[in-house]
Amino acid sequence: MNHRFIYILLGISILFSSCKKKDEAIAPTVTTTDVTEITQNTVKSGGTITSNGGAEIKSYGVCWSTNHNPTIDDNKTSQYTDLFIVTATGLTANTTYYLRAYATNSVGTGYGNEVSFTTLAAVLPVVKSVYPASITQTTAQCGGEVTSDGGAPITRGVCWNTSENPTTANSKTTDGTGVGVFTSSLIGLTASTTYYVRAYATNIAGTAYSDVMMVRTMQGTVTDIDGNVYKTVIIGTQEWMAENLKVTHYRNGDPITNITDNTQWINNRTQGAWCSYNNDAANKNIYGLLYNYYTIADSRGICPIGWHVPSDAEWNILISYLGGVNIAGYKMKKAGDRIDADNSSGFTALLGGARDYDFGTFYALKSLAQWWSSTGDQYNAWSRYINSTEKSVHRDGPLNYAGISIRCIKDN
Structure with a gap:
């Protein structure tokens, strides 16, 4: 009887033992490694999974926040390889963050110890x-x-x-x-x-x-009574034509006399007159026309409306702005063969020559540029001239019946 009872108890014990459940799985355990390679926007970290909690690991990585105890509901990276080193990105410069490694299985997510770091301060772009x-x-x-x-x-x-x-x-x-x-x-x-x-x-x-x-910026333009269009340039506080005048009528439409004969030119002491260099019309398009001073003194005006022939004082303002008489010519002349210039002012002086007041002959094409001022009397008027080999600008007072170029300046 006793033996039978013992066998019964043993059978019950075996039955209960065989029905006992396996140990239940839990969330993984993980430790966080120190952060490295901190920049303004990134950091490297990782972790070590010390236990899978009895279930397969589905994902792991690091999570971070500006608050303590970050979770995967905050910012995170996910890692699916054996190398548990990850880079957190999208951080803000000069900001303190809290970071933890994590690992997730079918039961839940386990977190490692918390580490903190501060991103580097931003630098200039x-x-x-x-x-x-x-x-x-x-x-x-x-x-x-x-x-x-x-x-x-x-x-x-x-x-x-x-x-x-x-x-x-x-x-x-x-x-x-x-x-x-x-x-x-x-x-x-x-x-x-x-x-x-x-x-x-x-x-x-x-x-x-x-x-x-x-x-x-590109040059502006101004149009004269004949329909000629001139480029303009602003130099300092003044706006100048960037080309020599080539108009053949006064502002009101009256014609200006064209004198080609040398003797007639020097004997004309009262009337405005113009000519092209060497009486060659082709020179007009390149260098403009040559005028005597009487065209300037005429009350009908030779420059377009809103413009005038510069005074001696206005020439001085230009030359002073360009650094003075010793260098201004270099900045005014258009550069070319055997011409010492850089035209940095945009004035674009071309060496159009002149007509002599003694004999009415033409001289110094491609060697001399000379322009009238409006400052004069019954005998002479001030002018400015430059030549091909010098950087300077010269002041001269030719007789009023000389033939030289005109540049107009915009009214204030």
Whole structure:
């Protein structure tokens, strides 16, 4: 009887043992490794899975937040390889974050220890200029390329001024955000004007600028009574014709006398007159016409409406602005063979020669440029001249019946 009872108990014990459930699975356990390679926007970290919790690991990575105890509901990376080293991206510069490794199985997510770090402070962006194009009298297209945002969001564009080293306190455009190439449209410019332009990019660290580029807008124009169209140029506070006058009528439409004969030219002491160099009409289109002073003294006016022949004082203003008599000629002359010039002013002086007041003969084509002023008397008037081999500008007072060029200046 006792043996039977023992066998029964043993059978029950075996039955209960065989029905006992396996150990239940739990969330994984994981440790977080220290962060490395901290930048303004990224950091590297990872972890070690110390237990899978009795179930297959489905995903693991790191999660982070600006608050303590981040979870996978915050920012996270997912990793599906054996190498548990990941890069957290999209961070904000100079910000403290909290980070934990995590691992997820079918039961849930386990988190490692929390580590904290602060991203690097933003630095200035890096930007370079894109060369200007499509320049008109009042507009230009420029741009830039942001090659680094410095670790923070940026705004970008170009700024410009008529003085060197423009800043965003001057005229500017705003052309989007982020790194890469951008295009800017400059509007409201003045014709025949040099502007200094540079690209900029701004983030929380400040504003960075590219190298300065020079942009010169196209010349303006003015039309005389004959319909001749002249380019104009702004030099300092003055606007000048950038070509010699070639009109054959006074402003009211009355004709100006054309005198070709040498003797008639020097014997004419009262009447306005014009001629082309060597009486060759082809020279008119290149160099303009030559006039005596009487055309200027005539009350009917020779320049277009709103323009006049410059006074001696106005010539002085121009020459002073260009650096004085010793260098102004270099900046006024159009460069060419055997001509020492750079025409940086845009005045574009061509060496159109003159007509002599002693014999009425023509001389110094391609060697001399000379222009009347309106300042004179019954015998002489002041003029300015330059030649091909000198950088200077000279002041001279020829007799009124000399034949020289005219440049008009815009009224104030």
